[in-house]
Amino acid sequence: MIKDEKLRDAIWEEIMQLSDYTSTLENFKVEDLRKIEVLNVEHVGIKNLDGIENLVNLTELYLGNNQVKSIEGVNFNKLNKLVYLFLSYNQIKGLSRVDFSNLNNLKHLNLSGNQITSLKGVDFSGLENLTTLTLGNNQIESLEGTDFSNLNSLTTLVFYKNEIKSLEKADFRGLYNLKILNFERNQIGDLKNVEFRGLDGLTYLNLSGNQIGNLKGVDFSHLKALTHLNFSGNQIESLEDANFQGLDSLGELSLQMNRIESLKGANFTTLDNLTNLFLTVNQIDTMDWFKNALSGLKINNILTIYMYGNPVTGSAEYDMVTAEIKGGENTNIEFKPFLSSAIKE
DSSP: OOOOHHHHHHHHHHTTTTTSSBBOOOOOOOHHHOOOEEEEEEESOHHHHHHHHOOTTTTTEEOOOOOOOTTTTOOOOTTTTEEEEOOOSSSSOOOOTOOTTTTTTTEEEEOTTTTOOOOTTTOOTOOTOOOEEESSSSOOOOOOTTTOOOOOOOOEEOOOTOOOOTTTTOOOOOTTOOOEEEESSSSSOOOOOOOTTTTTTTOOEEEEOOOOOOOOOOOTOOOOOOOOOOOOOOOOOOOOBBBBBTTOOEEEEEESSSOOOOOOOOOOOOTTTTOEEEEOOOOOOOTTTTHHHHHHHOSSSOEEEETTTTTTTTTTHHHHHHHHHHHHTTEEEESOOOOHHHOOO
């Protein structure tokens, strides 16, 4: 019934917690297996999941940090009460033949830390109630051909630390309830032709730790609900011709740890709800163009601009220009370091 010895031993431990079990280690009774609703078998060296489908009343299954190479043969149709399925840090390479069609109660699926290289051909139908899909620490190179259209309830999608080089052919349609999208630490170099269509409800987009060199031609117009946009740790040298139109709700823009030398050509005038602008640890050596970049901005709240770790910080020019901006039409803009301490720092 249960082929893997370590999985069998772990299930036996659960059975022995029951008050009225009739099974033995050599002979599991179906009625006992049906009483198990939560199974945590992480870090025990499981390789084979054959027979796991006999635990038909499982709502939570934690299989992280084992040695499972494939889940293509698992009969998930019998595990239709699952709400949590964690398979992180195994050796799973593909999902194209996995049948998720009957997992309509599943809300959280964690496949991070595996060896998945592609999602092309994966059928997510049946996962209409899934809210969290975590695929970090895999080897995914592209989202081309990935069909997200059945993941209508998804609120969090994580691709942290993969090998994605481009989002140009990614199709996000169907993800209209998505709130959090994380592409941190991939190899994305350009966003010019990326279609963010279908992400109308997105509030948090993390693109930090990639290889993005500029924001020219990026269309943010479909991200009207976005409140946090993170570009930190990229290779951005200039904000010239970056068009932030459409980011009507943006409250935090993170551009720290890039290679920005100035704000020449930058235009933040459409970001009326911005409260935090992080420019720390760049190569900004002049305050020229700061006034132009902020001119006409109608801030609804206090906007704090963080400038620590730039060559210009602490100079007389920094002190003078920030004072002019603060004393002008943008009295609700603050800089850190503060004016009074800039030269000292």
